[in-house]
Amino acid sequence: MAILNRMESKRQLQLGELLKRHFASVLMEHGPYIYGDAFVTVTHVKVAPDLSEAKVYLSVFNATDKTSVVNRVSNHTHVLKQALVSRIKHQIRRIPRIVFFEDETTDEMYKVDEMFRSIKTMYPPSAHEEE
Numbered sequence: 001m002a003i004l005n006r007m008e009s010k011r012q013l014q015l016g017e018l019l020k021r022h023f024a025s026v027l028m029e030h031g032p033y034i035y036g037d038a039f040v041t042v043t044h045v046k047v048a049p050d051l052s053e054a055k056v057y058l059s060v061f062n063a064t065d066k067t068s069v070v071n072r073v074s075n076h077t078h079v080l081k082q083a084l085v086s087r088i089k090h091q092i093r094r095i096p097r098i099v100f101f102e103d104e105t106t107d108e109m110y111k112v113d114e115m116f117r118s119i120k121t122m123y124p125p126s127a128h129e130e131e
Contacts, residue, residue, distance in 0.1 A: 009049070015096070016045040018088060019054050026083045027073075034076045038063035043103040047096060054096040057103035070102045 008016070024042045031040055039061040046055045058073065060066040073080070077098055085095055 008047070011051065012047040012049065015051060015092070016047045016054070018091060019047070019056070019084070019096075019098075020045040022087045023056060023080070023084055026080055026087065030076075030080060030083055031073075034080075035063070035069045035072050038069045040069060040073065043105065051094070052096055054098050055101055056098055057101050059103045059105075066102055070100055074100045 020042050023045070027040055027042065031038075041059045041061075042056060043059045044057040046057070047053070058070055060069045063069045077100070081095065081098055084098075088095075
């Protein structure tokens with residue numbers, strides 16, 4: 001069975017951007033009470049085709065254990081969703097179920113960048129390659 005990579009519909013993209021924009025504000029307001037000094041940003045929101053579920057990807061900085069920060073946010077989903085609903089209740093009929101995930105894209109970028117740096121130190125360019 002082949003896995004089809006479906007493009008998101010216009011409505012999915014619109015809802016994802018709406019949730020991302022407003023949820024970022026909710027995190028700025030309520031976040032410090034939940035996860036302390038960590039800096040958490042919403043990097044992407046992926047909405048299911050039936051609009052019933054939204055996967056919110058969080059990027060966590062200034063924290064030693066990023067997974068625990070995402071878990072704390074997940075444990076406070078109800079409070080955060082209530083704050084979100086108060087912001088967007090006139091723009092959407094049904095609020096999707098919200099699930100949080102850690103966005104590891106930035107971490108992967110740093111790992112790849114470090115690999116390139118180590119390759120450059122292991123194999124410095126020769127004099128004729130620099131010209």
